[in-house]
Amino acid sequence: MVQAAAEGGAGGSGFTTILFLLLLFGVVYFLMIRPQQKRRREAQQMQNTLGPGDEIVTIGGLHGTVVTIDSDVATLEVAPGVVVTFARPAIARVLPKAEPVVETEEVIEDEPVIEEPPVVVEDTTADKSKKD
DSSP states (O other): OOOHHHHHHHHHHHHHHHHHHHHHHHHHIIIIIIHHHHHHHHHHHHHHTTTTTTEETTTOEEEEEEEOSSSSSEEEETTEEEEEEGGGGGEEEEEOOOOOOOOOOOOOOOOOOOOOEEEEEEEHHHHHHHHO
């Protein structure tokens, strides 16, 4: 009788184990694999749209301007006259282009100056000494 109960419990336990493994795989897929694939696609798209003149940051933190792009190599200018070559996947992000600053002349109208009369403070200590 004990043996029959143990065999019956083992069948339900196997289904629970398979269900738990499927649930675990689903959680791992949606929390780890899928976001990583999305980041990889975005990085691939960013690297494919690079062009000369783009300001970038490498995975090592080096800032530079793209001079030329080949199939798997990017040539960057990191300082005037200093050119380095990087693998395309080493480019972490593209910096947004700075908008040109348009200087406008502001006309400030002269505001009328209102002069207030000076405030006179009376000395009360002198009055007390006269009373004594």
